[in-house]
Amino acid sequence: VYGVTHLTAADTILLRGAITESLDPASKTLVDDPRNKPMQPLAWLHTYTAPNGKTGRSFCTTAGASLDFVDEDLRRLIVNAAIELTGGQVPKKADVDFIDPFYPTFFCFINDPAYYKTMNMKPQDFGLGKAPHRPDPPGNPAWPYRPTPQE
Template structure:
């Protein structure tokens, strides 16, 4: 009887240990390529734009085709490890930022605990490169702990020196509003001809961008170099005519950043980037090119980067709470 009880205890402990050790992120080791030896950390976590689907796809391309070591992190339920886009207070694995050469993020209104947030803080203070997609202009919202040490990262921060929070200081803009009609108007990308004529390598092979997400309002960008402007389209198809009654807005740019007490770094931002946006080949190419630029190998950007999918990619349409429930990070492993 005692032997049976002991075996049961050991079995229960083993099962508990396995559960504890279950990774809530996915890693794609890099093949040979210009990015070999460089580490990119992708951080997903938004309720609406399916970053948990789009970022693994981009990471696979960069790992398989261009040699980057890529790790993708998710918003997960800490009790189950299940991906939960609504869970705003947990993204495990952020310690990977300690060895990251590049951070690519699409998060929205997260409020992470200090033990996790410190890795973000250390990363940007070190002036390391950042790429922000869509809601990365408003990635944090400290509405629960408004007096916390990292509340200054909030999109609506009024802390002196941190006005506008992470989005404003690092990417150049915080959340303003929808310039286009959300869910009714898309974005037609207008390539900045000056940058194109100047042979900006980030625009290599980038000609035709259209996305179903709408244009965001941008009030003022500083220290920024605009690569693509966005025109609202009267409809959500690539052939929809542009809305000439609306002004254009920047939708992709590069800039330098420096947070208080930190070193200077560089950033690329685009207000496009929902999973369904990434069906557009030239948007994927723009982001892949930006990754080369961010880690300092812009001279190796191909004339037309191969950004074809590694696995079938059938993204979920954007919308609140329509993420695929019951999914775990292991779903995105390459078998």
């Protein structure tokens, strides 16, 4: 969870995130850790005024790495925010199942400027009915809590 420092008094925090023992989804929150006092905002609503004077509301989150979307609750939060902010009726329980298989990659810092170019991926590789997958970059930790293709 990243430190969020520019919230305003008008912002509405929807969800806070805690630092846990590990990246295991079942790991315990480090309750006595000073970094969790207070827990960092993970999702919030922000009201703004555009240059033309119109006001609006935006949904903000520090989540969004591909691995984050393994979590059904996070997918529902994002979908519900999009429905609400576009004037729709938020359903009691939005269907956020994946349409196609989803194989998220582990987040990391890639220092090789040619890394993505050598993948040679095109927008059409991500179309409906497709499930693109590439191996994790070298040096990533093993993380068995995500779907992977049967290889």
